[in-house]
Amino acid sequence: MIAFVIRRIIQAFIVIFIISVIGFAVKQSVGDPVREMTGISVSAEELQEFREKLGLNDPWYVQYVRFLGKAVQGDLGNSFFYKRPATDVILEKAPATLELVFVSSLIVILFSVPLGVFSAIRPNHFLSRFLMSGSIVGVSIPVFLTAIMMIYVFSVKLGWLPSFGRGELVMIGGWDSGLLTVDGWLHILMPSVALSSIMLPLFIRLIRAEMMEVLESEYIKFAWAKGLSNRRIWFVHAFKNTLLPVITVGGVQLGVTIAFTILTETVFQWQGLGFMFMEAVERSDSPLLVAYLMFVGIVMVVVNTIVDLIYGLVNPTIRISGASS
Amino acid sequence: MSSILNCIRADDVMATLLEVKDLVVKFALRGGDVTATNGVSFDLARGERLGLVGESGAGKSVTGFSIINLISQPGYIASGSVNFHGENLATMSAARLRTIRGNRISMIFQDPMMTLNPVLTIGTQMIETLMAHNLQMCKERARGIALEKLRKVHIPSPERRLEQYPHEFSGGMRQRIIIAIALLTDPELIIADEPTTALDVTIQAEIMDLLIELCETEGMGMILMLDTCRCRSGNWTLAVMYLRRTGY
Numbered sequence: 001m002i003a004f005v006i007r008r009i010i011q012a013f014i015v016i017f018i019i020s021v022i023g024f025a026v027k028q029s030v031g032d033p034v035r036e037m038t039g040i041s042v043s044a045e046e047l048q049e050f051r052e053k054l055g056l057n058d059p060w061y062v063q064y065v066r067f068l069g070k071a072v073q074g075d076l077g078n079s080f081f082y083k084r085p086a087t088d089v090i091l092e093k094a095p096a097t098l099e100l101v102f103v104s105s106l107i108v109i110l111f112s113v114p115l116g117v118f119s120a121i122r123p124n125h126f127l128s129r130f131l132m133s134g135s136i137v138g139v140s141i142p143v144f145l146t147a148i149m150m151i152y153v154f155s156v157k158l159g160w161l162p163s164f165g166r167g168e169l170v171m172i173g174g175w176d177s178g179l180l181t182v183d184g185w186l187h188i189l190m191p192s193v194a195l196s197s198i199m200l201p202l203f204i205r206l207i208r209a210e211m212m213e214v215l216e217s218e219y220i221k222f223a224w225a226k227g228l229s230n231r232r233i234w235f236v237h238a239f240k241n242t243l244l245p246v247i248t249v250g251g252v253q254l255g256v257t258i259a260f261t262i263l264t265e266t267v268f269q270w271q272g273l274g275f276m277f278m279e280a281v282e283r284s285d286s287p288l289l290v291a292y293l294m295f296v297g298i299v300m301v302v303v304n305t306i307v308d309l310i311y312g313l314v315n316p317t318i319r320i321s322g323a324s325s
Numbered sequence: 326m327s328s329i330l331n332c333i334r335a336d337d338v339m340a341t342l343l344e345v346k347d348l349v350v351k352f353a354l355r356g357g358d359v360t361a362t363n364g365v366s367f368d369l370a371r372g373e374r375l376g377l378v379g380e381s382g383a384g385k386s387v388t389g390f391s392i393i394n395l396i397s398q399p400g401y402i403a404s405g406s407v408n409f410h411g412e413n414l415a416t417m418s419a420a421r422l423r424t425i426r427g428n429r430i431s432m433i434f435q436d437p438m439m440t441l442n443p444v445l446t447i448g449t450q451m452i453e454t455l456m457a458h459n460l461q462m463c464k465e466r467a468r469g470i471a472l473e474k475l476r477k478v479h480i481p482s483p484e485r486r487l488e489q490y491p492h493e494f495s496g497g498m499r500q501r502i503i504i505a506i507a508l509l510t511d512p513e514l515i516i517a518d519e520p521t522t523a524l525d526v527t528i529q530a531e532i533m534d535l536l537i538e539l540c541e542t543e544g545m546g547m548i549l550m551l552d553t554c555r556c557r558s559g560n561w562t563l564a565v566m567y568l569r570r571t572g573y
Binding site: 217222225227232237244316317 | 423425432442443457458
């Protein structure tokens with residue numbers, strides 16, 4: 001197990017290294033920082049001197065090492081627009097996005113597991129048929145359309161839910177949370193449902209397909225022959241095997257969900273990373289874009305490492321191979 | 326009390342354990358029903374061993390599975406009866422059937438590599454069987470019985486093996502474990518569906534000898550499906566399946 005963890009952590013570092021190279025490349029090719037800082041009324045000589053001082057005339061690998069050295073310390077440069085360290089801006093916006101992703105993942109898990117399992121064990125039930133056709137519709141409608149339709153129905157027509165913003169926030173040690181107030185929950189409800197509208201049907205179908213395949217296997221037939229109860233066969237024997245591929249896909253999809261927050265946050269004016277990213281693109285705020293890229297990359301790597309560790313816990317074959325090496 | 330029980334048992338020895346009569350199993354396919362067995366009949370007395378021999382596709386496995394009413398979809402028992410102690414398993418309720426499956430009638434499958442659940446330990450898979458059929462059974466006692474049965478099928482150091490997963494065992498070892506699972510509840514009948522076909526030749530004889538030996542010592546009835554007649558020991562009744570029917 002320990003060997004497995006160490007191997008995964010080394011892999012994570014390699015991925016983060018590659019992300020840093022890409023981040024550096026973006027930084028190098030998007031805009032001229034000297035131009036941004038000095039404006040246009042500066043002579044070419046002064047510019048040259050300034051470049052020398054900032055180390056911009058050094059070879060790229062020297063600059064990369066300097067970039068990496070700073071990045072390790074959490075310094076990714078200053079945002080042009082906010083006039084503050086990009087890392088600070090990211091960390092300030094991160095709670096909003098992470099809470100949104102957390103709540104919509106929660107929705108996906110809470111609904112996809114029972115619905116997926118149900119439609120696998122009762123494939124001919126009318127609810128299963130409804131879920132299967134309904135999920136196609138769910139997958140096909142883009143997030144922004146779902147979001148706008150929801151705003152129209154629940155905010156404009158019915159006036160039940162607020163259409164934008166995070167509502168009342170509570171600050172706990174640098175993390176401004178909307179999950180501790182009723183107002184905060186009312187505000188997060190629509191964005192998180194909109195965000196999960198693609199993943200939920202996808203996961204219902206995935207769990208159903210995997211579960212149906214597992215239910216056909218010999219070891220399930222043997223479990224029936226052993227005279228076990230339906231519940232034990234479905235939820236212990238079949239579900240544990242169903243989980244393996246679902247966990248793998250889940251890890252990847254969590255990253256995709258973070259990417260989808262850009263759309264959801266824009267529609268709901270959600271002050272998170274996705275919204276910030278859209279603004280940074282419009283303002284060509286390259287340090288902020290690089291910081292966003294690095295942050296999302298690291299979150300993806302961390303999440304996937306955790307997912308792999310969970311996979312190792314569920315799948316005995318992996319656990320043993322780690323222990324023996 | 327015990328003497329009365331003994332009397333009943335002694336009387337029962339001659340009684341019929343299982344009576345399969347005109348069993349017709351069909352598979353509902355898109356182009357219409359396909360008949361898998363067409364009027365299979367045989368009797369089995371208590372402790373009797375029946376060899377069901379026939380070429381592949383003759384309907385041996387389907388017959389075996391239909392005894393415990395566990396034919397895979399879209400198969401179904403179209404007509405005929407499977408009487409176990411006079412009760413028809415073919416028309417029995419699912420709840421009642423569950424008290425017989427794995428308890429009074431055990432089954433051994435063809436391919437030991439596919440029969441055990443890969444994500445559960447051997448111990449879990451043995452203990453759950455005992456606990457499913459006896460509500461008073463506690464984990465410790467079930468563990469004790471599991472260990473005893475593993476010793477019976479000659480699994481070395483069973484205490485350690487109980488904590489291991491199926492992938493840590495070879496094919497022959499797995500089939501031994503499956504036999505141990507089949508023995509857990511001291512069933513009256515074991516149905517073994519070509520239990521050695523998926524194993525290599527040297528292991529085949531070992532497993533077959535073990536199975537026959539256990540049947541003799543435990544006094545269990547057995548139905549053994551085989552594609553060839555190669556049993557060397559014991560008293561056997563032979564039924565040959567050909568073209569989806571039985572004949573003696």
